[in-house]
Amino acid sequence: MSFWTRELRATYAFVERNFNLVKRYWGWELVWITYSIVNSLAITFIGAGMEKISGQSVDTQFLILYLLVGTLIWSYLSVVFDSISEMITWERWEGTIEYTFMAPVSRSTHMIGTTLFAVAYGIFRTLITLGVVTFFFQINLEKANLAGAMLLLLIGSVSFIGFGIVAAVLPLLFSERGSQMTHVIEALLLLISGIYYPISVLPDWLQTVSMLSPATYVLDAMREAILHGKSTVELLPYAWPLLVMGVITIPFGLLVFGIVERFAKRTGRLKRSG
Amino acid sequence: MQVVGSDLxxxxxxxxxxxxxxxxGKSFASEEPFIKRWRNRNGKRLAVNDVSFQVNRGEIYGVLGPNGSGKSTLIRCIATLLIPDAGYIEIFGHDIERDEMIVKRLINRVSVDAAFFKKLSAMENLLYAARLYSMDGLTARRKIREILGRLGIKELNQPLEHMSRGMQQKVAIARAFLSSPILLLLDEPTTGLDPRSKREVQEFVLEMRDQHDATVLLTTHDMDEADKLCDRVAIIDNGKIIAEDTPQGLKESIRHRIPQPTLEDVFMELTGKQLVVEQDLAKEVS
Incomplete structure (x- = not known):
């Protein structure tokens, strides 16, 4: 059997397993999708109400769309980030971590399988949210370059995956608090990436830090594509930083993960009990 | 190094x-508070202490020892889940650190805790395991039905959390058998099983050795099981191997003191400890 057949089968193992888990935990998933939709609606309603809040004339449609892009992208990136960063937490909780780590599967295949499912599931959940919010606000997307936006979103996912892999290290190092630590990383990305506001309103030093977040570029590109209808070619300048970040963060994440995995095997942190 | 052949x-x-x-050798940081650990920097807990042994192809080799004697740590080291602090371990001549991926293809392990995705069914859990070991879906489904059928499990699609502890343990055993390992690490595989299930698993272990060319490393607290299955037995205490022989040889070694010794007598003579068996625990609880 060729190396590639083996790795493809193992990759599919993670995709299929995660699909089965989502299917079996459908109640939880329903709760999370509902939460995501309600959250998106609540934030988008801020845009709808801004004229009344400020008492001044505001381009409400533009503001709604601006916030909607932020909330949808954040919802998507959170699903991708959480799926990857929680892969250790989940396996530790179920007690299966030793069996997965004992299998003849490279860690990059493990990550690819987890990531493929995360991206597909993230897109599925985001489309549902988009459908519901569009129904509420009757948003006009005629001018939007949706294909270009989707392309940038996928490119953006690549760099987010690297961040997710680095975050996945934390539950391996800290079996009880690691999961909460990944949420801190997520919250920092939320703060600096201009999800609901332009990064120009941030203090200068935070604006500099925001250049390191892939979400900053994804959001800029998405807003250009959806709010201003820019062509895919015009969006390419946003793609390069994302690709460069992916090229750096994914191998870096795998390297860090490898080092921490060895540390966990030296100190006995893989096992849950027994 | 001599190449002796190829497995499937x-x-x-x-x-x-x-x-x-x-x-x-394998030791762990003591679980004392940080200040105490800092004061006593050499205060490591030694789990496995200078252990050496060999298991020949096709053997069933038992490792017996009281709770906390280092059996599970030793098995975790062999299973590539722990990196030893000292010494080395080879599986069919492949070093577990240097040739980790090759070793992983040759081994599988059953531990005392049947760890699964509890919401997933037996079929879904085993399908996941089979794919990790490069099996295609069709073959995997066929083998899963076959092995679970042999172990008396008919309900393949209900979540494992609805199954009894014994049934879950059988699924765990099926997971290890599924990848047809040529070195099978069984860490108290029959703990928690009823006598009938225990016997089915023991027969399956023998079949794995006799018909599928598997070598087995078995830890157990069931001395009768060890006597029945093992070709050779090592007794481990405080992380060190204190005796190693065939079950008969071990029994012979104390015949001068006990006329008709059992393996349990050997265990107690050598470790100076009472066995904690399920019956004792049940008595404690009642």
Missing amino acids: KGVTLMSNVALNAQNV
Whole structure:
């Protein structure tokens, strides 16, 4: 059997397993999708109400769309980030971590399988949210370059995956608090990436830090594509930083993960009990 | 190094010794509070202490020892889940650190805790395991039905959380058998099983050895099981191997003191400890 057949089968193992888990935990998933939709609606309603809040004339449609892009992208990136960063937490909780780590599967295949499912599931959940919010606000997307936006979103996912892999290290190092630590990383990305506001309103030093977040570029590109209808070619300048970040963060994440995995095997942190 | 043949998975076996452990040591940081640990920097807990043994191809080798004697740590080291602090371990001539991926293809393990995705069914859990070991879906489903059928499990699609502890343990055993390992690490595999299930698993272990060319390393607290299954037995206490022989040889070694010794007598003579068996626990609880 060729190396590639083996790795493809193992990759599919993670995709299929995660699909089965989502299917079996459908109640939880329903709760999370509902939460995501309600959250998106609540934030988008801020845009709808801004004229009344400020008492001044505001381009409400533009503001709604601006916030909607932020909330949808954040919802998507959170699903991708959480799926990857929680892969250790989940396996530790179920007690299966030793069996997965004992299998003849490279860690990059493990990550690819987890990531493929995360991206597909993230897109599925985001489309549902988009459908519901569009129904509420009757948003006009005629001018939007949706294909270009989707392309940038996928490119953006690549760099987010690297961040997710680095975050996945934390539950391996800290079996009880690691999961909460990944949420801190997520919250920092939320703060600096201009999800609901332009990064120009941030203090200068935070604006500099925001250049390191892939979400900053994804959001800029998405807003250009959806709010201003820019062509895919015009969006390419946003793609390069994302690709460069992916090229750096994914191998870096795998390297860090490898080092921490060895540390966990030296100190006995893989096992849950027994 | 001499190449002695190839197994079905296309891995070249470099030796006919299935498992070669030499001077293996493993210690863990003490779980004392940080200040105490800092004051006592050498205060590590020694789990496995200079352990050496060999298991030949096709053997069933038992490791017996009281709770906390280092059996599970030793098995975790062999299973590539822990990196030993000292010594080395080879599986069919492949070093577990240097040739980790090859070793992983040759081994599988059953531990005392049947760890699964509890919401997933037996079929879904085993399908996941089979794919990790490069099996295609059709073959995997067929083998899963076959092995679970042999172990008396008919309900393949209900979540494992709805199954009894014993049934879950049987699924765990099926997971290990599924990948057809040529070195099978069984860490108290029959703990929690009723007598009938225990016997089915024991027969399956023998079948794995006799018909599928598997070598087995078995830890157990069931002395009758060890006597019945094992070709050789090592007794481990405080992380060190204190005796190693055939079950008969071990019994002979104390015949001068006990006329008709059992393996349990040997265990108690050598470790100076009472066995904690399920019956004792049940008595404690009642």
